[in-house]
Amino acid sequence: MSFKTKFFRIANPITKNFSFEKFFGSLPFDNLILVYHLVSDEDVKHVKHLFPYRSVRQFEKDLDFLSKHFEFVNWEDYLNQKKTSKPKLLLTFDDGYSEFYNIISPILLRKGIFAINFINPKFIDNKELMWRNKASLLVSEINENNNYKNKISNFSGLGDNLETNISSILKINYENRNQLNEIADFLNIDFNDYLKTNPVYLTTEQLIKLKKDGFGIASHGWDHPLYNQLSLEQQIDNTQKSLDYMMDNQFLNDSFAFPFTDHLLTEQFFDLIFKQNSDLKFTFGAAGLKLDSYSKNIQRIPIETKNYSAEEILKNEIIYYQVLKMLGKNTIKRS
Structure with a gap:
């Protein structure tokens, strides 16, 4: 703080x-x-x-x-x-x-x-979708979907603690922004589909x-x-x-x-x-x-x-x- x-x-x-x-x-x-x-x-x-x-x-x-x-x-x-x-x-x-x-x-x-x-x-x-918006969307989807909550712990670099995983996603920076695409692919979340139904x-x-x-x-x-x-x-x-x-x-x-x-x-x-x-x-x-x-x-x-x-x-x-x-x-x- x-x-x-x-x-x-x-x-x-x-x-x-x-x-x-x-x-x-x-x-x-x-x-x-x-x-x-x-x-x-x-x-x-x-x-x-x-x-x-x-x-x-x-x-x-x-x-x-x-x-x-x-x-x-x-x-x-x-x-x-x-x-x-x-x-x-x-x-x-x-x-x-x-x-x-x-x-x-x-x-x-x-x-x-x-x-x-x-x-x-x-x-x-x-x-x-802008990289920070990707992070927020991923966290929203994980919080709302029990399957995502369970599956995200198996992503490389993340663990069993959901709160820690969410914090890690939100901390991904510009240089490493492609990690957000990798997480989305792992969870089968399509950013382009989201943009089609939700013009951001x-x-x-x-x-x-x-x-x-x-x-x-x-x-x-x-x-x-x-x-x-x-x-x-x-x-x-x-x-x-x-x-x-x-x-x-x-x-x-x-x-x-x-x-x-x-x-x-x-x-x-x-x-x-x-x-x-x-x-x-x-x-x-x-x-x-x-x-x-x-x-x-x-x-x-x-x-x-x-x-x-x-x-x-x-x-x-x-x-x-x-x-x-x-x-x-x-x-x-x-x-």
Whole structure:
């Protein structure tokens, strides 16, 4: 458990007893960027073991709270630093899940709120299931099927303890992602069949419609790698391939959001990717309220943290930032 997670667990029972106005004056920036993944009232097998997603009711409650205290802006207004009477807020989503088209965009259009969806081009049109989604789906299927529970113990490298086996599956990393295919084959689980009956990602047609409706479509890496497990050359290639897709399809090629985290990314990477892409304005991490020594890399606030509401998360982020500032650790320093 990270220090930040421990801090939130201790702080939240205290901060939830005070109104947001008590914290608002300590907000360190007048521009905030939030990041969600999906919203659903359903049991989403390919996501449920990865992060806690919002229900429709919870999402609308978040938006109503945020609208009271912030002014939602679109990408152009964010770039131009539009003057607003309240702090500006840019809403973003990651991974290009189909729920953005079916559930989220109708809500945002009704409320007049813009958002950018950072997508992985490799998975658009449901050509393949992303490796982390494969892990979650495998765990869901094993938990729901006694035959799978018994059979998985015979897979090479796993044992008789179901909880340990599930943990091992969820820990499989990008480099070893083919192990997920091997486990699926061993259990006779077909990821392609799942995609045919459960469209996980947005389609090209939906992306075009979302663009016409005013939403932004931008890059999240080609196939959702963990960047600090890649070589510098691999980092650049994965990023460039996804930015080229944006250019070829006339989506946004002036922004990029790192999948997972930008932890341990060096100045050399940023220098190279900005040099190669003259239209690129900003890249985005997801470390919460923090400064970054590389000025063009901006940190977003993850909202799907345990079951905290947007209000609770922002209160805790504000307090956490002030603590880090006192310790001189409120800035991510790149080597």
